[in-house]
Amino acid sequence: MTKEQLEKMRALRTEIKLLEADLYNLPQTKDSVTGSMTEYPYIQTTIQIAGTDEAAGEALKKKIARRLAQLRRELTELEEWLNNIEDPEMRVILRMYYGLGKTQEAIGKEIGYNRETVCRKIRKFAYDNESRKRNE
Numbered sequence: 001m002t003k004e005q006l007e008k009m010r011a012l013r014t015e016i017k018l019l020e021a022d023l024y025n026l027p028q029t030k031d032s033v034t035g036s037m038t039e040y041p042y043i044q045t046t047i048q049i050a051g052t053d054e055a056a057g058e059a060l061k062k063k064i065a066r067r068l069a070q071l072r073r074e075l076t077e078l079e080e081w082l083n084n085i086e087d088p089e090m091r092v093i094l095r096m097y098y099g100l101g102k103t104q105e106a107i108g109k110e111i112g113y114n115r116e117t118v119c120r121k122i123r124k125f126a127y128d129n130e131s132r133k134r135n136e
Contacts, residue, residue, distance in 0.1 A: 003126050005078065006098040012075045013099070019064050019071070026057035090125055093118060 030050045036042040082099070085091045092111065096102045097118075102110075104118040111118075 002130075006094065009075065009078050009099045010101045012071050012078070013101075016068060016071050016075070019068050022064055023061065026060060027053040029053040029056075090121065093121055094125070097122060 028050060029052070030048065032046050032048050034044055034046050036044045079099070082091055082095055085094065089111070093107055096107045096110070097104065103115075104122070105115040107113075108115050108118045113121075
C-alpha cells in the first residue's frame, strides 16, 4: 500500500458523504394546476405545486447508488489492509491520519505523543512498507 492509496481514504470518505447528501437533494420540478372552489361560487384559481422530479430522480438515484457501491468497495479494501497491520498503535495512527484526516498534532494529543513522534512513526512505517515492497 502506498502513501497515495492511504491518502485516498480521506477523499473516498468525503466523496461518499457528498453523494449520500445528493440522495436528499434530488431534482425538483414546479408546475401549476387550475381548479375551482368546491362550493358556489365556483371561482377558478391557479395553484402552484412543487415536488421531486421522479423520472430524473430515479435515474440519478441509480447513478449515485452505483458510484457509492464502487467507493465503498475501494474504502473497504483500504480498511482491510489497515486491519492487517500487526502493530495496533500504527493502525490507530494511520486510521486517524489517513482515514479520518486528523492532524499529526491532534493524533499525538489523543495517544500521548508529540507531533514530531507521530510524524516520525508515519514516515518510518511508509519507508519500511516501501522497502518491503521492493524486496518482494
